[in-house]
Amino acid sequence: MPSRPSLNAVVVGLLSALLAFVAVVQVRSQFEVERSLSGVDPTTLAFLIDDLHRANDTLARDAGALAARRAALQGGSNQEAAAQLNAEAAQLRVVEGLVPVHGPGVVVTVDAPLTPLDLQDALDNLRVAGAEALALNDQRLVTSSVINGDSEGVTVDGVSVRGPWTLWAIGDPTRLSSAADQMTRALRDDPRVHSAGYRAESDLVIRSTVVQRPFVYGSA
Structure with missing residues:
Protein backbone atom coordinates (compact mmCIF):
# COMPACT_ATOMS: atom_id res chain seq x y z
CA MET A 1 0.00 0.00 0.00
CA GLU A 96 -11.96 15.91 -19.32
CA GLY A 97 -14.17 13.89 -21.69
CA LEU A 98 -12.17 10.68 -21.28
CA VAL A 99 -15.20 8.42 -20.66
CA PRO A 100 -18.77 8.22 -22.00
CA VAL A 101 -21.38 9.96 -19.85
CA HIS A 102 -25.16 9.85 -19.50
CA GLY A 103 -27.84 11.84 -17.72
CA PRO A 104 -30.73 14.25 -18.35
CA GLY A 105 -30.18 16.84 -21.05
CA VAL A 106 -31.13 18.22 -24.44
CA VAL A 107 -30.32 17.58 -28.08
CA VAL A 108 -30.32 20.66 -30.32
CA THR A 109 -30.46 20.22 -34.10
CA VAL A 110 -29.68 23.01 -36.57
CA ASP A 111 -29.62 22.86 -40.36
CA ALA A 112 -27.68 25.95 -41.41
CA PRO A 113 -24.23 27.03 -42.66
CA LEU A 114 -23.07 28.06 -39.18
CA THR A 115 -19.65 29.60 -38.62
CA PRO A 116 -17.21 28.58 -35.88
CA LEU A 117 -18.26 31.68 -33.92
CA ASP A 118 -21.96 30.70 -34.25
CA LEU A 119 -21.21 27.23 -32.92
CA GLN A 120 -19.01 28.53 -30.09
CA ASP A 121 -21.75 30.95 -29.00
CA ALA A 122 -24.35 28.16 -29.03
CA LEU A 123 -22.14 25.90 -26.93
CA ASP A 124 -21.30 28.72 -24.52
CA ASN A 125 -25.03 29.40 -24.02
CA LEU A 126 -25.48 25.73 -23.06
CA ARG A 127 -22.47 25.87 -20.72
CA VAL A 128 -23.86 28.95 -18.99
CA ALA A 129 -27.17 27.09 -18.61
CA GLY A 130 -25.39 24.36 -16.65
CA ALA A 131 -24.19 21.84 -19.25
CA GLU A 132 -21.81 19.39 -17.58
CA ALA A 133 -20.95 17.44 -20.74
CA LEU A 134 -21.16 18.55 -24.38
CA ALA A 135 -20.72 17.09 -27.85
CA LEU A 136 -21.00 18.55 -31.35
CA ASN A 137 -22.02 15.95 -33.92
CA ASP A 138 -19.64 13.09 -33.04
CA GLN A 139 -17.01 15.22 -31.29
CA ARG A 140 -16.83 15.41 -27.48
CA LEU A 141 -16.16 18.93 -26.22
CA VAL A 142 -14.26 20.03 -23.12
CA THR A 143 -13.08 23.42 -21.88
CA SER A 144 -9.86 23.16 -23.87
CA SER A 145 -11.61 22.24 -27.14
CA VAL A 146 -10.90 24.59 -30.05
CA ILE A 147 -13.46 25.33 -32.77
CA ASN A 148 -11.91 26.85 -35.89
CA GLY A 149 -12.64 27.25 -39.57
CA ASP A 150 -10.78 25.88 -42.57
CA SER A 151 -11.17 26.12 -46.32
CA GLU A 152 -13.92 23.50 -46.25
CA GLY A 153 -15.84 24.45 -43.12
CA VAL A 154 -15.42 23.88 -39.39
CA THR A 155 -12.88 21.94 -37.34
CA VAL A 156 -13.15 20.77 -33.73
CA ASP A 157 -9.75 20.11 -32.18
CA GLY A 158 -8.38 19.72 -35.70
CA VAL A 159 -11.09 17.30 -36.88
CA SER A 160 -13.33 18.48 -39.74
CA VAL A 161 -17.04 18.49 -38.96
CA ARG A 162 -19.94 19.35 -41.24
CA GLY A 163 -23.55 20.37 -40.80
CA PRO A 164 -26.35 19.81 -40.26
CA TRP A 165 -25.42 20.26 -36.62
CA THR A 166 -26.39 18.24 -33.56
CA LEU A 167 -25.46 19.60 -30.14
CA TRP A 168 -25.68 17.25 -27.15
CA ALA A 169 -25.76 18.71 -23.64
CA ILE A 170 -26.12 16.89 -20.30
CA GLY A 171 -27.04 18.86 -17.18
CA ASP A 172 -29.96 20.54 -15.43
CA PRO A 173 -32.86 19.64 -17.78
CA THR A 174 -34.98 22.67 -16.86
CA ARG A 175 -32.27 25.25 -17.44
CA LEU A 176 -30.94 23.52 -20.55
CA SER A 177 -34.43 23.28 -22.06
CA SER A 178 -34.99 26.99 -21.41
CA ALA A 179 -31.67 27.89 -23.03
CA ALA A 180 -32.28 25.58 -26.00
CA ASP A 181 -35.75 27.03 -26.52
CA GLN A 182 -34.46 30.62 -26.56
CA MET A 183 -31.54 29.68 -28.79
CA THR A 184 -33.58 27.81 -31.40
CA ARG A 185 -36.20 30.58 -31.50
CA ALA A 186 -33.45 33.09 -32.26
CA LEU A 187 -31.89 30.80 -34.85
CA ARG A 188 -35.19 30.38 -36.70
CA ASP A 189 -35.22 34.15 -37.25
CA ASP A 190 -31.83 33.90 -39.01
CA PRO A 191 -32.33 33.77 -42.81
CA ARG A 192 -29.43 31.31 -43.12
CA VAL A 193 -31.21 28.71 -41.00
CA HIS A 194 -33.35 26.07 -42.70
CA SER A 195 -34.51 24.50 -39.44
CA ALA A 196 -33.71 24.59 -35.73
CA GLY A 197 -35.24 22.61 -32.87
CA TYR A 198 -34.48 20.66 -29.73
CA ARG A 199 -35.73 17.80 -27.62
CA ALA A 200 -35.28 17.02 -23.93
CA GLU A 201 -34.23 13.52 -22.84
CA SER A 202 -34.32 12.02 -19.35
CA ASP A 203 -31.25 9.84 -19.96
CA LEU A 204 -29.15 11.24 -22.78
CA VAL A 205 -25.99 9.29 -23.64
CA ILE A 206 -22.82 10.92 -25.00
CA ARG A 207 -20.60 8.06 -26.14
CA SER A 208 -17.84 10.05 -27.84
CA THR A 209 -14.67 10.72 -25.87
CA VAL A 210 -11.60 12.90 -26.14
CA VAL A 211 -8.39 11.13 -27.14
CA GLN A 212 -5.92 11.71 -24.34
CA ARG A 213 -2.69 13.14 -25.70
CA PRO A 214 0.53 11.88 -24.10
CA PHE A 215 2.79 14.30 -22.28
CA VAL A 216 5.89 15.12 -24.32
CA TYR A 217 7.72 17.52 -22.02
CA GLY A 218 6.00 17.04 -18.66
CA SER A 219 6.55 14.17 -16.25
CA ALA A 220 5.21 13.15 -12.84
Whole structure:
Protein backbone atom coordinates (compact mmCIF):
# COMPACT_ATOMS: atom_id res chain seq x y z
CA MET A 1 0.00 0.00 0.00
CA PRO A 2 1.39 3.47 -0.84
CA SER A 3 2.69 5.51 2.05
CA ARG A 4 0.41 8.18 3.47
CA PRO A 5 2.54 11.18 2.37
CA SER A 6 2.74 9.86 -1.22
CA LEU A 7 -0.98 9.15 -1.48
CA ASN A 8 -1.99 12.44 0.10
CA ALA A 9 0.29 14.29 -2.30
CA VAL A 10 -1.55 12.69 -5.22
CA VAL A 11 -4.94 13.56 -3.72
CA VAL A 12 -3.97 17.15 -3.02
CA GLY A 13 -2.57 17.49 -6.53
CA LEU A 14 -5.76 16.14 -8.08
CA LEU A 15 -7.98 18.44 -6.06
CA SER A 16 -5.73 21.39 -6.92
CA ALA A 17 -6.17 20.54 -10.61
CA LEU A 18 -9.94 20.44 -10.19
CA LEU A 19 -9.88 23.82 -8.43
CA ALA A 20 -7.85 25.30 -11.28
CA PHE A 21 -10.29 23.81 -13.81
CA VAL A 22 -13.27 25.37 -12.00
CA ALA A 23 -11.56 28.76 -12.10
CA VAL A 24 -10.87 28.43 -15.84
CA VAL A 25 -14.49 27.49 -16.58
CA GLN A 26 -15.79 30.46 -14.58
CA VAL A 27 -13.53 33.02 -16.28
CA ARG A 28 -14.05 31.56 -19.76
CA SER A 29 -17.84 31.47 -19.36
CA GLN A 30 -17.91 35.13 -18.37
CA PHE A 31 -15.68 36.11 -21.30
CA GLU A 32 -17.58 34.12 -23.91
CA VAL A 33 -20.99 35.41 -22.76
CA GLU A 34 -19.78 39.00 -22.82
CA ARG A 35 -18.49 38.46 -26.35
CA SER A 36 -21.86 37.19 -27.58
CA LEU A 37 -24.07 39.86 -25.96
CA SER A 38 -23.95 42.40 -28.79
CA GLY A 39 -27.31 42.64 -30.52
CA VAL A 40 -29.14 40.53 -27.92
CA ASP A 41 -32.63 41.75 -27.03
CA PRO A 42 -33.25 42.87 -23.42
CA THR A 43 -35.40 39.86 -22.46
CA THR A 44 -32.85 37.31 -23.67
CA LEU A 45 -30.08 39.37 -22.09
CA ALA A 46 -31.84 39.22 -18.71
CA PHE A 47 -32.13 35.41 -18.97
CA LEU A 48 -28.45 35.09 -19.93
CA ILE A 49 -27.30 37.26 -17.04
CA ASP A 50 -29.44 35.29 -14.59
CA ASP A 51 -28.09 31.98 -15.91
CA LEU A 52 -24.52 33.27 -15.73
CA HIS A 53 -24.97 34.36 -12.11
CA ARG A 54 -26.42 30.97 -11.17
CA ALA A 55 -23.61 29.14 -13.00
CA ASN A 56 -20.98 31.23 -11.22
CA ASP A 57 -22.66 30.60 -7.85
CA THR A 58 -22.57 26.86 -8.54
CA LEU A 59 -18.91 27.00 -9.55
CA ALA A 60 -18.06 28.99 -6.42
CA ARG A 61 -19.78 26.37 -4.24
CA ASP A 62 -17.95 23.58 -6.08
CA ALA A 63 -14.61 25.35 -5.56
CA GLY A 64 -15.33 25.76 -1.85
CA ALA A 65 -16.29 22.10 -1.50
CA LEU A 66 -13.14 20.97 -3.32
CA ALA A 67 -10.95 23.17 -1.14
CA ALA A 68 -12.59 21.77 2.01
CA ARG A 69 -12.09 18.18 0.84
CA ARG A 70 -8.46 18.90 0.00
CA ALA A 71 -7.86 20.27 3.51
CA ALA A 72 -9.64 17.32 5.13
CA LEU A 73 -7.68 14.75 3.14
CA GLN A 74 -4.36 16.22 4.20
CA GLY A 75 -5.05 14.77 7.66
CA GLY A 76 -7.13 11.72 6.67
CA SER A 77 -6.37 8.01 6.65
CA ASN A 78 -5.02 6.07 3.68
CA GLN A 79 -8.35 4.27 3.18
CA GLU A 80 -10.34 7.49 3.31
CA ALA A 81 -7.94 9.25 0.98
CA ALA A 82 -7.97 6.36 -1.50
CA ALA A 83 -11.79 6.35 -1.65
CA GLN A 84 -11.86 10.10 -2.17
CA LEU A 85 -9.14 9.86 -4.80
CA ASN A 86 -11.13 7.31 -6.78
CA ALA A 87 -14.25 9.49 -6.67
CA GLU A 88 -12.37 12.62 -7.72
CA ALA A 89 -10.51 10.76 -10.45
CA ALA A 90 -13.82 9.49 -11.87
CA GLN A 91 -15.22 13.03 -11.85
CA LEU A 92 -12.10 14.38 -13.54
CA ARG A 93 -12.34 11.73 -16.29
CA VAL A 94 -15.89 12.90 -17.05
CA VAL A 95 -14.89 16.58 -17.00
CA GLU A 96 -11.96 15.91 -19.32
CA GLY A 97 -14.17 13.89 -21.69
CA LEU A 98 -12.17 10.68 -21.28
CA VAL A 99 -15.20 8.42 -20.66
CA PRO A 100 -18.77 8.22 -22.00
CA VAL A 101 -21.38 9.96 -19.85
CA HIS A 102 -25.16 9.85 -19.50
CA GLY A 103 -27.84 11.84 -17.72
CA PRO A 104 -30.73 14.25 -18.35
CA GLY A 105 -30.18 16.84 -21.05
CA VAL A 106 -31.13 18.22 -24.44
CA VAL A 107 -30.32 17.58 -28.08
CA VAL A 108 -30.32 20.66 -30.32
CA THR A 109 -30.46 20.22 -34.10
CA VAL A 110 -29.68 23.01 -36.57
CA ASP A 111 -29.62 22.86 -40.36
CA ALA A 112 -27.68 25.95 -41.41
CA PRO A 113 -24.23 27.03 -42.66
CA LEU A 114 -23.07 28.06 -39.18
CA THR A 115 -19.65 29.60 -38.62
CA PRO A 116 -17.21 28.58 -35.88
CA LEU A 117 -18.26 31.68 -33.92
CA ASP A 118 -21.96 30.70 -34.25
CA LEU A 119 -21.21 27.23 -32.92
CA GLN A 120 -19.01 28.53 -30.09
CA ASP A 121 -21.75 30.95 -29.00
CA ALA A 122 -24.35 28.16 -29.03
CA LEU A 123 -22.14 25.90 -26.93
CA ASP A 124 -21.30 28.72 -24.52
CA ASN A 125 -25.03 29.40 -24.02
CA LEU A 126 -25.48 25.73 -23.06
CA ARG A 127 -22.47 25.87 -20.72
CA VAL A 128 -23.86 28.95 -18.99
CA ALA A 129 -27.17 27.09 -18.61
CA GLY A 130 -25.39 24.36 -16.65
CA ALA A 131 -24.19 21.84 -19.25
CA GLU A 132 -21.81 19.39 -17.58
CA ALA A 133 -20.95 17.44 -20.74
CA LEU A 134 -21.16 18.55 -24.38
CA ALA A 135 -20.72 17.09 -27.85
CA LEU A 136 -21.00 18.55 -31.35
CA ASN A 137 -22.02 15.95 -33.92
CA ASP A 138 -19.64 13.09 -33.04
CA GLN A 139 -17.01 15.22 -31.29
CA ARG A 140 -16.83 15.41 -27.48
CA LEU A 141 -16.16 18.93 -26.22
CA VAL A 142 -14.26 20.03 -23.12
CA THR A 143 -13.08 23.42 -21.88
CA SER A 144 -9.86 23.16 -23.87
CA SER A 145 -11.61 22.24 -27.14
CA VAL A 146 -10.90 24.59 -30.05
CA ILE A 147 -13.46 25.33 -32.77
CA ASN A 148 -11.91 26.85 -35.89
CA GLY A 149 -12.64 27.25 -39.57
CA ASP A 150 -10.78 25.88 -42.57
CA SER A 151 -11.17 26.12 -46.32
CA GLU A 152 -13.92 23.50 -46.25
CA GLY A 153 -15.84 24.45 -43.12
CA VAL A 154 -15.42 23.88 -39.39
CA THR A 155 -12.88 21.94 -37.34
CA VAL A 156 -13.15 20.77 -33.73
CA ASP A 157 -9.75 20.11 -32.18
CA GLY A 158 -8.38 19.72 -35.70
CA VAL A 159 -11.09 17.30 -36.88
CA SER A 160 -13.33 18.48 -39.74
CA VAL A 161 -17.04 18.49 -38.96
CA ARG A 162 -19.94 19.35 -41.24
CA GLY A 163 -23.55 20.37 -40.80
CA PRO A 164 -26.35 19.81 -40.26
CA TRP A 165 -25.42 20.26 -36.62
CA THR A 166 -26.39 18.24 -33.56
CA LEU A 167 -25.46 19.60 -30.14
CA TRP A 168 -25.68 17.25 -27.15
CA ALA A 169 -25.76 18.71 -23.64
CA ILE A 170 -26.12 16.89 -20.30
CA GLY A 171 -27.04 18.86 -17.18
CA ASP A 172 -29.96 20.54 -15.43
CA PRO A 173 -32.86 19.64 -17.78
CA THR A 174 -34.98 22.67 -16.86
CA ARG A 175 -32.27 25.25 -17.44
CA LEU A 176 -30.94 23.52 -20.55
CA SER A 177 -34.43 23.28 -22.06
CA SER A 178 -34.99 26.99 -21.41
CA ALA A 179 -31.67 27.89 -23.03
CA ALA A 180 -32.28 25.58 -26.00
CA ASP A 181 -35.75 27.03 -26.52
CA GLN A 182 -34.46 30.62 -26.56
CA MET A 183 -31.54 29.68 -28.79
CA THR A 184 -33.58 27.81 -31.40
CA ARG A 185 -36.20 30.58 -31.50
CA ALA A 186 -33.45 33.09 -32.26
CA LEU A 187 -31.89 30.80 -34.85
CA ARG A 188 -35.19 30.38 -36.70
CA ASP A 189 -35.22 34.15 -37.25
CA ASP A 190 -31.83 33.90 -39.01
CA PRO A 191 -32.33 33.77 -42.81
CA ARG A 192 -29.43 31.31 -43.12
CA VAL A 193 -31.21 28.71 -41.00
CA HIS A 194 -33.35 26.07 -42.70
CA SER A 195 -34.51 24.50 -39.44
CA ALA A 196 -33.71 24.59 -35.73
CA GLY A 197 -35.24 22.61 -32.87
CA TYR A 198 -34.48 20.66 -29.73
CA ARG A 199 -35.73 17.80 -27.62
CA ALA A 200 -35.28 17.02 -23.93
CA GLU A 201 -34.23 13.52 -22.84
CA SER A 202 -34.32 12.02 -19.35
CA ASP A 203 -31.25 9.84 -19.96
CA LEU A 204 -29.15 11.24 -22.78
CA VAL A 205 -25.99 9.29 -23.64
CA ILE A 206 -22.82 10.92 -25.00
CA ARG A 207 -20.60 8.06 -26.14
CA SER A 208 -17.84 10.05 -27.84
CA THR A 209 -14.67 10.72 -25.87
CA VAL A 210 -11.60 12.90 -26.14
CA VAL A 211 -8.39 11.13 -27.14
CA GLN A 212 -5.92 11.71 -24.34
CA ARG A 213 -2.69 13.14 -25.70
CA PRO A 214 0.53 11.88 -24.10
CA PHE A 215 2.79 14.30 -22.28
CA VAL A 216 5.89 15.12 -24.32
CA TYR A 217 7.72 17.52 -22.02
CA GLY A 218 6.00 17.04 -18.66
CA SER A 219 6.55 14.17 -16.25
CA ALA A 220 5.21 13.15 -12.84
